[in-house]
Amino acid sequence: MKTIFAALLLLTGTCRAWGPEGHEIVGRIAEKNLTPAALHHLNELLNGTNAVTVCISDTHIANWPDEIRHDRPETAPWHYVDIAFDAEKFDRDHDCLAHTGCVVSAIEQFTQVLADKQTNTAARLEALKFLVHFVGDIHMPLHCAQRHDDHGGNMVWVRWPGEPKAAKLHGIWDVNFVQTNLHESGLAPLPYADQLSGKITPEQSATWSTGTPADWAWESHRIAVTKVYAGIPAYGSAFVIPAEYIKANQPVVAEQLTKAGLRLARLLNEALR
Ligand code: ADE
Ligand code: ZN
Ligand code: ZN
DSSP states (O other), X not given: OHHHHHHHHHHHHSOOXXXXXXXHHHHHHHHTTOOHHHHHHHHXXXXXXXXXXXXXXXXXXXXXXXXXXXTOGGGGGGGOOOOBTTOSSOOHHHHSOTTTOOHHHHHHHHHHHHHOTTSOHHHHXXXXXXXXXXXXXXTSGGGGOBSTTOTTTTTOEEBOTTOSSOEEHHHIIIIIHHHHHHHHHTOOHHHHHHHHXXXXXXXXXXXXXXXXXXXXXXXXXXXXXXXXXXXXXSSOTTOBOXXXXXXXXXXXXXXXXXXXXXXXXXXXXXXXX
């Protein structure tokens, strides 16, 4: 009994990422913004042919790193970077340890692997699946921040309005916000992604498709500090997330998903010319 309980704790105690829907949405927005050359190379990599449509929004691609995480524990640190709440910048030596890696270095390294046509197909395919997932993760503000060593809100228990059980602040941002946006739109994840992609203005496309993984992590950290943690007590599971907090942050989640999709597309377009 004790072991079952410990196993359950282990299973629920770790972070995931945006929930499965979030990663599908990011993959889909990227698909919509790929160049013909990138589409061609992705088709070869995914299907070994040029005939089938590219589907990096498929859950077995976009969420694959979460599926293998427990069998490959060395991959766990690649999903996040714990930048301290009061940090003044992203400090690679401090925040992204060379022997474990973090979401920033993982994106950088898998971009190299994917771009290298000398590398074998299996390794490039894995690199692609890691990239699709990690570019999503780095845009989840709590994957780039921690307050009082709370592992990106994984140790902060709160309540979602109407839910009887306490939930982690982290999980609320991974899952509840995305599901709230989906519910409000009345759409399934892929049509919702199409809607987000269709609303991108040329100005947004130009400003959002910029930056390096280190810049994206720092941008996420700033959002965590100014928006995600704002007004949320560090301890105590009785705190009910206010309706105004939810209203104010739904667009933040939509924008992060959109930026992630656009930036993933740019990265793939540059790696697969
Ligand atoms: N595990 C430890 N820190 C984390 C974070 N910031 N996000 C997700 N999982 C984590
Ligand atoms: Zn993840
Ligand atoms: Zn997460």
